[in-house]
Amino acid sequence: MIIEIPKGYVFTKKENIIAFEENGILKMYARHLRFEDLMYDITYEIKGRERCYYCGRKIMPNKITLDHIYPRSLGGPTIPQNLIPACKTCNEKKENMTPEQYESYQKLQEFQQQKEFKQDFESVRVFQERWLHILPKDWISSSKISDLLLWINLQDTSTDKYRKTDEFYARTKQFPKPIIVDCNGFVLDGFTEVLYAKNNVITEIPTIILENVEVIFKWPKEG
Numbered sequence: 001m002i003i004e005i006p007k008g009y010v011f012t013k014k015e016n017i018i019a020f021e022e023n024g025i026l027k028m029y030a031r032h033l034r035f036e037d038l039m040y041d042i043t044y045e046i047k048g049r050e051r052c053y054y055c056g057r058k059i060m061p062n063k064i065t066l067d068h069i070y071p072r073s074l075g076g077p078t079i080p081q082n083l084i085p086a087c088k089t090c091n092e093k094k095e096n097m098t099p100e101q102y103e104s105y106q107k108l109q110e111f112q113q114q115k116e117f118k119q120d121f122e123s124v125r126v127f128q129e130r131w132l133h134i135l136p137k138d139w140i141s142s143s144k145i146s147d148l149l150l151w152i153n154l155q156d157t158s159t160d161k162y163r164k165t166d167e168f169y170a171r172t173k174q175f176p177k178p179i180i181v182d183c184n185g186f187v188l189d190g191f192t193e194v195l196y197a198k199n200n201v202i203t204e205i206p207t208i209i210l211e212n213v214e215v216i217f218k219w220p221k222e223g
Contacts, residue, residue, distance in 0.1 A: 002211055002212050030186070039078045053067075105117050145194065
């Protein structure tokens, strides 16, 4: 997957450069990785901060939110392709609907119809956990666990995230979300899923590969 990166883009925090665009490649310093913050900032740079995508209303920049088009609860990743600026009202109204579900919901004019749709949505949501049928197929590939690169040492299995991953995999035989890696297989998101795979001798894991993102290990000078 190729993500859009504004030409000349630079992301800083506390006067330190965290990431920058170079020849169409987003380069990130491993020591300062803030993957979600970076994806949010890039999305705002590309799609703006002042207008809701769903209702079209102009919003104060400090009131805008970012909606996961494919919900996070269904494995939707935090990448620009899956983020859209939205007002708080529309974001809350969409809840955990898929794009197709929300489009159908928006076409309903009567309150009773909307209410019935929401009731039906709640009744089928549990079946939507099989996210491989929800996310676009061309987003996802598969990586061998042995090929992945990690900056942190994965050990802790006592976290709530690990417990939920264990429960989800036991119930569905799938991971709750794909992991995200850079062009060299460096894990950017999905550390708990990688740990679970290692502990349970699972050799491959669903992956979103960001082909124009690269983690680098030459530390920038501190600001």
